[in-house]
Amino acid sequence: MAAAKRLEVEIDGRRLSLSNLDKVLYPEVGFTKGHVIDYYTRVAPAVLKHLHGRPLTLKRYPNGVDAPYFYEKQCPSHAPEWVQTTGVDSSRARDGKINFCMANDLPTLVWLANLADLELHTSLALAEDYGSPTVIAFDLDPGPPATIVECAEVALELRMVFEHLGMEAFAKTSGSKGMQVYVPLNTPTSYGQTRPFSRGLAELLERRRPELVVSEMAKAKRRGKVFVDWSQNADFKTTVCVYSLRALAQPSVSTPLTWDEVENVTASRDPDDLVFTASEVLERVAEHGDLFAPVVETRQELPDRL
Numbered sequence: 001m002a003a004a005k006r007l008e009v010e011i012d013g014r015r016l017s018l019s020n021l022d023k024v025l026y027p028e029v030g031f032t033k034g035h036v037i038d039y040y041t042r043v044a045p046a047v048l049k050h051l052h053g054r055p056l057t058l059k060r061y062p063n064g065v066d067a068p069y070f071y072e073k074q075c076p077s078h079a080p081e082w083v084q085t086t087g088v089d090s091s092r093a094r095d096g097k098i099n100f101c102m103a104n105d106l107p108t109l110v111w112l113a114n115l116a117d118l119e120l121h122t123s124l125a126l127a128e129d130y131g132s133p134t135v136i137a138f139d140l141d142p143g144p145p146a147t148i149v150e151c152a153e154v155a156l157e158l159r160m161v162f163e164h165l166g167m168e169a170f171a172k173t174s175g176s177k178g179m180q181v182y183v184p185l186n187t188p189t190s191y192g193q194t195r196p197f198s199r200g201l202a203e204l205l206e207r208r209r210p211e212l213v214v215s216e217m218a219k220a221k222r223r224g225k226v227f228v229d230w231s232q233n234a235d236f237k238t239t240v241c242v243y244s245l246r247a248l249a250q251p252s253v254s255t256p257l258t259w260d261e262v263e264n265v266t267a268s269r270d271p272d273d274l275v276f277t278a279s280e281v282l283e284r285v286a287e288h289g290d291l292f293a294p295v296v297e298t299r300q301e302l303p304d305r306l
Contacts, residue, residue, distance in 0.1 A: 014082055014107035018114050025064040025116060028249045031278075036245065037113040039278040044106050046290040047243040051109070053126040055086055055100035057238045058112065059119035065247040075101035076115070083108050086127035090236070102127060118245045121238040130235060135295060136183040136194045136302070137239055138202070139174070139229035143214075143222030147271040151179035152262045154213055154226045157205055159259065167300050170292060171262050173274050175246035175254035178226075179262075180239070184298040191235050193302055198230035200306055242292045245278060253281040256291035 007018045021034035040047070058072040075085045084102045103109050103120065112120070124133040138158060140151040155171050158181045162169045169183045185194075202215035205228060214225045232239050240246070244254045255276040265273045276284065284291075 009110075011107045011110055012105065014080070016080075016107060016111055016114065018110075023064075025061060025118065026249070026251050027064060027066055029251070031251045033114070033116060035251070035278070036116070036118065037110055039245065039251070039282070040109050040113045041106065042282055043243050043278075043285060044109055046285050046292075047120075047241065048103070048105070048109065049290070049296050050242050050292065051103040051120065051122060053102060053104065053128060054122040055088055055098075055127050055130070055238075056103055056112075056123075057121040058101065058115070058117040059121060059247070060116050061118050061247055062116045065118070065249070069247065071121075072117075073098050073100060075099050080107075080111065083111065088127070088130055100127070118247050120241040120244040122241045123235070123238055124233065125235065131190055132188060133191060133194050133233065134184065134186050136185065136198050137232045138181040138183075138198065139232050139239065140179045140181065141222075141227040141229055142178055143219070143225050143227060146224050146226055148173065148177060148179055148274050149265055149269050149271055150212060150226050152265045152274070154205065154209075154228060155179055155181050155262050156259075156266070157209065157213075158201070161201060161204075161306070165303050165306075167303075168294065168298055170256065170295050171259065172242050172254055172256045172292060173252075173276065174240060175244065175252045176248060179257075179274075180254075182292075182295050184295045184300060185302060186296070186299045187301050189302050191233060195230070195233045197302060197306075198233045202228035202230040204306060242295075243281065251278045252276065253278055255281055255284070258291065 009016050023033045061069045084104050085099050088098050090098045124135055140154050142151050159169050169181050171181050205213045206215045214221050214227050240254050242254055246252050253276055
């Protein structure tokens with residue numbers, strides 16, 4: 001068997017050995033590992049601020065999106081010494097601690113892409129204060145035949161509630177079939193506050209719009225409705241990061257949206273209006289900058305009650 005081809009590169013003073021750049025990871029469209037590395041390199045100015053300082057769960061597809069994958073919470077033992085990590089106490093780990101990778105810089109991001117870590121899943125909290133989430137996240141998951149169009153309707157309901165509370169919210173596609181709404185806090189709080197708040201709001205929306213919203217995970221109740229998953233607001237959960245690729249037939253991306261785009265899809269009723277591939281996202285960032293930047297910049301306090 002021929003030895004795998006390797007390319008030695010230096011990025012910001014760090015030496016990396018990149019391998020199998022021609023390996024196709026998205027067979028339907030011929031998107032290779034080299035394309036994955038190129039995408040993450042070019043989107044780095046936008047995505048790194050959303051990764052920085054956050055425990056990262058890897059989701060690796062060494063043989064492409066049509067082959068088996070695996071999650072990796074423990075940072076690989078073969079990680080270069082310059083990859084920054086953080087130890088988090090966890091009853092779910094065999095030795096009581098998980099040593100997460102953190103993608104704090106471009107060399108680490110490229111190293112991860114070279115591992116075929118297609119998807120980047122981050123904590124809602126920073127490693128330095130792991131019990132204090134910086135955002136509240138609502139994961140909107142459509143039950144067929146509902147689509148991202150119905151998710152957009154729910155996202156607008158969420159925005160209306162937070163506007164009433166004097167707070168800003170920001171939407172992004174999941175990069176798959178749904179949508180997520182993030183409410184930045186960046187002020188002292190805890191999951192003990194954000195989790196019941198998010199659950200209460202999901203249940204409020206279900207009472208307001210029972211034909212559209214469900215707040216329970218039971219699949220039997222979700223047909224044709226949008227499950228508002230409030231349970232992501234927990235220290236043991238991670239959520240797909242903005243600008244992350246998704247492991248689907250084409251290299252779609254979890255993409256920040258304007259509220260005009262969210263409103264427009266409720267008029268067009270075309271789910272494809274909110275599907276963006278890697279190349280399209282790079283064009284959007286070049287034109288609009290990072291639409292999700294306020295999520296790491298805006299300071300808001302969680303209200304005592306709805």
